[in-house]
Amino acid sequence: MTTVVEPVAPVVEPDPKRRRNRLRRRNTVSGWTFILPNFVGFALLTLVPIVVLFYISFTNWNAFGAADWVGLKNYSRLFKDRSYRVALWNTVYYTVFHLPLTLAVSLGLSLLLNRKIKGVAFFRTAAFFPYITSVVAIAIVWNLLFSPEYGPINQILSFVGVDNPPRWTVSANWSMPAIIIVATWREMGYYMILFLAGLQAIPRELYEAARVDGASAWGRFRNVTLPCLRPTTFFVTVMLSIESFKVFDLILVMTDGGPGQSTYVLSQMIFNKAFVENQFGYASAVSVSLFVICLAITIFQFLINRRSER
Amino acid sequence: MKKRLLTIAGAVVASGALALSGCSNNNNGGDTPSDGPITLTVSGWSLQTTPEFQVLADAFTAANSDIKVEVVEYDAADYQTLIQVDMSAGKAPDIITIKEAKVTYSWATGGQLLDISDVVRALPANVSGAGSYAVNGVNYGAPYRQDSWVLFYNKDLFDAAGVAYPDGQWTWDDYAKAARDVTAALKAAGSQAVGAYEHSWQSTLQGFANAQSPGADLFSGKYDYLKPYYERVLALQNDGAQPTFGTVTTNKLTYQGQFGKQQSAMMAMGSWYVATLVTQQKGGEADDFKWGIAPVPQYNSSTFAKPVTFGDPTGMGINAKIDSAKLDAAKKFLTFVASEQAAVALAEIGIVSSVTGDAVTDAYFAQAGLPTDELSRDAMSNHETKPENPQGENIAAIQTILGATHTAVMSESQSVDDAIAEAQDRVANEVGI
Numbered sequence: 001m002t003t004v005v006e007p008v009a010p011v012v013e014p015d016p017k018r019r020r021n022r023l024r025r026r027n028t029v030s031g032w033t034f035i036l037p038n039f040v041g042f043a044l045l046t047l048v049p050i051v052v053l054f055y056i057s058f059t060n061w062n063a064f065g066a067a068d069w070v071g072l073k074n075y076s077r078l079f080k081d082r083s084y085r086v087a088l089w090n091t092v093y094y095t096v097f098h099l100p101l102t103l104a105v106s107l108g109l110s111l112l113l114n115r116k117i118k119g120v121a122f123f124r125t126a127a128f129f130p131y132i133t134s135v136v137a138i139a140i141v142w143n144l145l146f147s148p149e150y151g152p153i154n155q156i157l158s159f160v161g162v163d164n165p166p167r168w169t170v171s172a173n174w175s176m177p178a179i180i181i182v183a184t185w186r187e188m189g190y191y192m193i194l195f196l197a198g199l200q201a202i203p204r205e206l207y208e209a210a211r212v213d214g215a216s217a218w219g220r221f222r223n224v225t226l227p228c229l230r231p232t233t234f235f236v237t238v239m240l241s242i243e244s245f246k247v248f249d250l251i252l253v254m255t256d257g258g259p260g261q262s263t264y265v266l267s268q269m270i271f272n273k274a275f276v277e278n279q280f281g282y283a284s285a286v287s288v289s290l291f292v293i294c295l296a297i298t299i300f301q302f303l304i305n306r307r308s309e310r
Numbered sequence: 311m312k313k314r315l316l317t318i319a320g321a322v323v324a325s326g327a328l329a330l331s332g333c334s335n336n337n338n339g340g341d342t343p344s345d346g347p348i349t350l351t352v353s354g355w356s357l358q359t360t361p362e363f364q365v366l367a368d369a370f371t372a373a374n375s376d377i378k379v380e381v382v383e384y385d386a387a388d389y390q391t392l393i394q395v396d397m398s399a400g401k402a403p404d405i406i407t408i409k410e411a412k413v414t415y416s417w418a419t420g421g422q423l424l425d426i427s428d429v430v431r432a433l434p435a436n437v438s439g440a441g442s443y444a445v446n447g448v449n450y451g452a453p454y455r456q457d458s459w460v461l462f463y464n465k466d467l468f469d470a471a472g473v474a475y476p477d478g479q480w481t482w483d484d485y486a487k488a489a490r491d492v493t494a495a496l497k498a499a500g501s502q503a504v505g506a507y508e509h510s511w512q513s514t515l516q517g518f519a520n521a522q523s524p525g526a527d528l529f530s531g532k533y534d535y536l537k538p539y540y541e542r543v544l545a546l547q548n549d550g551a552q553p554t555f556g557t558v559t560t561n562k563l564t565y566q567g568q569f570g571k572q573q574s575a576m577m578a579m580g581s582w583y584v585a586t587l588v589t590q591q592k593g594g595e596a597d598d599f600k601w602g603i604a605p606v607p608q609y610n611s612s613t614f615a616k617p618v619t620f621g622d623p624t625g626m627g628i629n630a631k632i633d634s635a636k637l638d639a640a641k642k643f644l645t646f647v648a649s650e651q652a653a654v655a656l657a658e659i660g661i662v663s664s665v666t667g668d669a670v671t672d673a674y675f676a677q678a679g680l681p682t683d684e685l686s687r688d689a690m691s692n693h694e695t696k697p698e699n700p701q702g703e704n705i706a707a708i709q710t711i712l713g714a715t716h717t718a719v720m721s722e723s724q725s726v727d728d729a730i731a732e733a734q735d736r737v738a739n740e741v742g743i
Contacts (some may be wrong), residue, residue, distance in 0.1 A: 064398055260715070
């Protein structure tokens with residue numbers, strides 16, 4: 001990096017305050033110039049649709065013609081709608097199991113692959129692979145694996161002595177666990193990368209000091225690794241909870257919400273109401289509720305994080 | 311601080327204006343010279359593999375040289391979304407093809423389609439399916455294609471099993487008995503093929519129950535009539551006479567593979583499969599075997615003379631924003647697509663048109679590779695086809711609910727009674743019936 005020092009002409013500046021103002025204005029302009037391209041894209045493609053979404057949720061728009069204002073009718077319908085409660089419950093069920101499981105598995109993987117072992121690059125790539133694989137391919141292969149009669153998973157289970165292996169994606173009780181397993185397998189690689197980056201930022205001296213103090217491996221993990229990873233863990237938790245609440249594509253291609261309504265989640269309800277039943281007003285109200293839930297959880301997590309930062 | 315807020319507000323307003331100006335390019339399209347030939351535009355999809363639009367356009371222009379017809383291609387998978395975007399932007403073609411009849415309600419009540427009751431009233435009596443486009447007594451579409459469900463059976467497998475072919479006088483219990491007999495005989499002979507195949511769609515069961523059961527009505531909110539149909543199929547599934555629902559969904563079985571590769575001896579399917587099976591047998595994707603078409607099994611013997619089945623037509627309506635100078639030509643085109651002349655042209659390329667009659671049936675069975683027995687001819691031409699999705703505001707919501715019922719029952723996650731009770735509760739709660 002070379003620094004070009006421009007010859008500054010000796011200018012007599014009568015008023016230092018005005019000079020400061022001009023400098024500030026110039027900084028503001030150049031700052032705005034830098035973020036403008038991104039901001040215009042964000043405003044056009046994200047902000048405007050979101051604002052419109054809030055408006056539509058108060059109307060009965062059906063994709064054509066006028067959107068009549070119906071006030072809070074869509075929201076009062078939400079509270080009475082049994083399917084909404086089912087979808088909300090299923091989404092919470094998914095999140096409550098998927099979040100800690102993915103967190104633990106990806107942290108475990110990153111600890112495992114943060115050492116100097118042979119072929120570490122290969123194993124890291126292998127763990128990341130599911131994340132970049134097409135979700136349709138994943139769904140087809142896992143559905144085959146889960147097949148109750150001919151699938152290898154149940155064949156192994158019966159081989160090791162399980163009498164009535166679960167019927168996975170064709171059972172109302174086991175379809176959600178099946179989805180959670182696949183989702184965890186699919187996303188662990190991505191969060192593993194984040195944890196790896198976090199692990200490598202921990203100063204080596206801390207471990208050395210802990211070792212000198214006689215800390216065991218578990219003690220080093222608890223008292224050095226975990227506290228130093230807290231910013232990463234926080235970020236991963238926020239991302240994971242938002243992603244979990246928004247789960248959609250995997251469920252759509254694996255079970256399409258079934259059997260019955262056993263894997264029917266909020267995003268799928270939004271999709272169905274809007275694009276299958278043409279009830280865009282009601283679908284928008286469901287979207288707003290999902291937005292509020294995600295926002296509330298994120299704020300809660302920020303508050304917890306700030307408290308533990310002190 | 312205030313200044314910064316102003317700048318942000320300015321940016322938001324500017325981007326909003328940009329977005330609006332992008333949408334406001336309101337161009338009704340279409341060139342309409344006051345005299346000379348008129349050009350009509352028609353929406354279609356996958357023109358390479360769906361030649362029907364061009365066939366209709368060419369046949370029409372051959373008879374009406376002063377009207378040109380241009381087909382506008384859309385993506386088949388996203389057809390409904392894309393055409394809806396074009397309709398609300400005022401850029402859709404003059405003639406709108408209605409791919410799925412169930413959207414008619416929202417398009418019609420949304421003011422996107424013209425009332426064409428005069429055209430439909432003048433159609434000959436042998437045209438079926440127009441009722442699928444009627445909303446509150448007003449017609450919005452003319453059907454040109456009407457597939458309906460028939461029973462495909464593999465003559466070679468029936469012969470090997472020594473079981474008599476379907477004779478057009480079957481109830482569903484006869485069908486179930488034949489499925490079991492064929493399965494048992496083939497198993498004894500060391501074959502893995504089974505008697506029947508039922509695809510995972512809800513229509514493979516509910517379509518028949520809705521069309522055939524006395525008093526069945528999707529809008530009644532009462533679905534007890536589904537019970538005998540489900541109990542029969544669950545028994546078939548448990549006896550191994552058809553692949554289980556779990557196998558069909560988890561192994562992603564295709565109905566083309568299952569019947570075409572002789573894994574099942576019988577299969578109820580829409581008549582569109584005739585053309586597919588012929589092509590696949592020619593191309594080697596399907597095995598070479600003798601097959602036939604029979605009417606679908608009935609609820610009881612009272613409908614043997616005119617078997618009741620179901621299916622939704624494909625039709626065309628007129629864009630409400632059409633240039634008034636083109637309106638007469640557009641109505642002429644719709645009258646044409648539901649005529650015997652158009653039907654014969656469609657039959658020659660293997661499409662089941664909305665018009666029935668000897669000329670059409672002859673043209674259809676003149677294709678190479680089709681069965682030639684009398685029952686097959688009869689099955690394709692003599693039946694009463696009820697709409698799969700009767701028009702009504704809540705049809706999509708009701709079908710979604712019954713779709714969940716189907717997966718719950720077929721996977722045996724819920725008993726038939728519980729699933730039906732839940733469907734009725736949900737329809738009452740969510741649809742208000």
